[in-house]
Amino acid sequence: MVEKKFLKAIKDFNLVESKDRILVAFSGGIDSTVLTALLLKFQKYLKIEKIALAHLNHSLRGAESDLDEEFCKSFAEEKGLKIYTKKEDVKKYAKEHSMSIEEAARTVRYSFLQEIALREEFNKIATGHHLSDLIETMILWFIQGNKKGIKGFKPYEKNVIRPLFYLTKEEIRQYAEKKDIKYTVDRTNFKTDILRNKIRHDIIPLLRQINPSIEKSMLIESLFLQIDEDFIEKEVEKFSQKFLKDRITLTDIADVPEAVLYRMLTIWIYKKTGIYPSYRKIWEILKILKKSGEKSISLSRDYQLIKSYSQIIIKKKEKSKKYSYKIKTGDEVYIKEAGVIIKSYISKSINMGKLKDERKIVCFDIGEENPEFVIRNRKAGDRFLPFGQKSEKKLKDIMIELKIPKYMRDTIPILEFRNKILWVVGYKRSGHYPVTEQTKKMICFEIKEV
Ligand SMILES: Nc1ncnc2c1ncn2[C@@H]1O[C@H](COP(=O)(O)OP(=O)(O)OP(=O)(O)O)[C@@H](O)[C@H]1O
The missing domain is CATH 3.40.50.620 (HUPs)
Known part of the structure; x- marks a missing residue:
């Protein structure tokens, strides 16, 4: 036998x-x-x-x-x-x-x-x-x-x-x-x-x-569950290229069935953190994926998973440090915390077309000789005057409107002059010192990514 x-x-x-x-x-x-x-x-x-x-x-x-x-x-x-x-x-x-x-x-x-x-x-x-x-x-x-x-x-x-x-x-x-x-x-x-x-x-x-033949019954059960598992594993293979990157784009995975999705997420999280998430964690993650807005889940003592407006990322937990740089016209300053170089220069020719991309380049009508500016990350109580408006708003609300994910908000550089925020670097200029037809000389700032 x-x-x-x-x-x-x-x-x-x-x-x-x-x-x-x-x-x-x-x-x-x-x-x-x-x-x-x-x-x-x-x-x-x-x-x-x-x-x-x-x-x-x-x-x-x-x-x-x-x-x-x-x-x-x-x-x-x-x-x-x-x-x-x-x-x-x-x-x-x-x-x-x-x-x-x-x-x-x-x-x-x-x-x-x-x-x-x-x-x-x-x-x-x-x-x-x-x-x-x-x-x-x-x-x-x-x-x-x-x-x-x-x-x-x-x-x-x-x-x-x-x-x-x-x-x-x-x-x-x-x-x-x-x-x-x-x-x-x-x-x-x-x-x-x-x-x-x-x-x-x-x-x-x-x-x-x-059940006297418990072994037989459970063996059969196991074999059928294996058949299902093999099928799902093959499906997982089909979608695996969507999970090769550091960031997962939500629109990319919109069509991925949940049974496949949670398996892929498990592998992805393991590869990034060395930890297999528990059943319960995966369940929580699936739940936040269905919610709108930004959400985060702690994966371990060291890592957190963030679902921002359009992506899923895994980030090391670290307290963001305060930083501050001085910049004058003619300078190029490397902001290492944000991985960008900001260049400042004086311009006399006003090219309004170029100025439209406030994410990359901004100019201000500041008459003063050799002014000094500050580039820093945000601090509590920061306020921002949106272009074309009369009253200031909380910088935090502006960042939410701009759909800047929470995990990025503390690293994004802010350009400041005389206690006024001029520019949320890479996103939006303020209404201070606007350039007009009468402007003769402008101080410009341009972003150069490294
Ligand atoms: N010291 C050993 N050296 C080589 N093979 C071993 C050793 N111990 C166990 N094995 C092999 O692993 C099989 C399962 O043993 P055991 O049930 O103790 O393992 P386990 O800890 O449950 O791990 P796993 O089931 O994943 O192998 C054994 O039948 C034997 O083939």
């Missing part, structure tokens, strides 16, 4: 093909030992070219970890298999990368396995994951509200295959006993995984009372 199910999983998911070179992720525990025994037994039948083992010593249980490694080596020798081993300080790795021990062990292990597979030309890596693991994982992730959850893991993922996918732990145990297969006691429970143990010993037996 066990052998039949093993071969059936291989056939159903096309896990093994002739001439495959398979590297078994070998812990020495019952699962990977039974997996190796089955692969060896059917090596000829399945036309597998080569089987070898790879064991990572996580150094998590002191001398016991070394004993496990010894067991793996002697098992390999007995079977005439090559074994690749490596010792890593997983605790140290976890600390350095702020990961849980379990996550660090997995990361270090998979990178070791992939490295050996690449170097030694193994086209597949086989792990001992089985049906009981699948059910536990589905329940665990479901309880934790994990996005990846409910569907569990797949029988294969890229070059990783899981030939025990149809077998329960009990079936594997009985097989090991019947065939007198020796293994090390599975102490992989460095996982301090109380919840997983609770699921294994309390919840699953309870579910089995309600």
